[in-house]
Amino acid sequence: QSALTQPASVSGSPGQSITISCTGTSSDVGGYNYVSWYQQHPGKAPKLMIYDVSNRPSGVSNRFSGSKSGNTASLTISGLQAEDEADYYCSSYTSSSSEVFGTGTKVTVL
Amino acid sequence: QITLKESGPTLVKPTQTLTLTCTFSGFSLSTSGVGVGWIRQPPGKALEWLALIYWDDDKRYSPSLKSRLTITKDTSKNQVVLTMTNMDPVDTATYYCAHTIPRRGAFDIWGQGTMVTVSS
Numbered sequence: 001q002s003a004l005t006q007p008a009s010v011s012g013s014p015g016q017s018i019t020i021s022c023t024g025t026s027s028d029v030g031g032y033n034y035v036s037w038y039q040q041h042p043g044k045a046p047k048l049m050i051y052d053v054s055n056r057p058s059g060v061s062n063r064f065s066g067s068k069s070g071n072t073a074s075l076t077i078s079g080l081q082a083e084d085e086a087d088y089y090c091s092s093y094t095s096s097s098s099e100v101f102g103t104g105t106k107v108t109v110l
Numbered sequence: 111q112i113t114l115k116e117s118g119p120t121l122v123k124p125t126q127t128l129t130l131t132c133t134f135s136g137f138s139l140s141t142s143g144v145g146v147g148w149i150r151q152p153p154g155k156a157l158e159w160l161a162l163i164y165w166d167d168d169k170r171y172s173p174s175l176k177s178r179l180t181i182t183k184d185t186s187k188n189q190v191v192l193t194m195t196n197m198d199p200v201d202t203a204t205y206y207c208a209h210t211i212p213r214r215g216a217f218d219i220w221g222q223g224t225m226v227t228v229s230s
Contacts (some may be wrong), residue, residue, distance in 0.1 A: 001174070098172055099215045
């Protein structure tokens with residue numbers, strides 16, 4: 001299956017809110033409430049930020065929130081901070097009983 | 111505390127078979143709901159989901175790579191093994207193993223990753 005589509009880059013100033021989109025199809029994002037979001041800093045392993053569309057694992061800041069509408073999921077980072085600068089990937093369960101990642105979005109804090 | 115660590119060759123030749131081992135601690139793969147998966151990331155590129163095995167030996171594979179992948183578990187050794195046949199230079203990547211949230215496909219704990227280069 002094809003990777004989920006994310007914008008290549010999103011930027012914002014400290015304190016602002018940004019939203020990253022993740023577009024799939026009815027066979028993945030649109031068909032299941034199993035969308036996850038990962039943060040990856042350079043040279044590091046990814047870190048789970050959101051699962052099941054909008055659930056935050058213990059220890060993840062409540063500045064991170066997730067939502068979904070139709071075939072598009074979104075990750076919103078509010079009160080943007082310097083340490084939020086990283087790559088972000090969405091993933092979704094698929095009708096093939098597997099998962100698929102997104103193309104990735106580089107977040108820049110201006 | 112859950113930890114995972116990947117091990118295997120750093121260099122393989124084209125057409126060879128790659129065997130990677132994920133050795134974990136802090137949980138048991140015989141516990142209901144638990145899963146361990148493999149993900150890779152070519153240099154400078156996006157993550158790619160490869161395979162996942164659950165506590166009940168349910169195995170899931172990427173449809174595009176299914177013919178080349180095999181995932182197995184050894185519960186007594188706390189290990190999960192991934193084999194990938196017919197390696198090609200495009201398979202050069204960092205390979206990660208990761209623990210899933212119980213009964214979910216989301217990966218909550220990741221290993222550090224191991225870099226594999228395919229070259230003659």
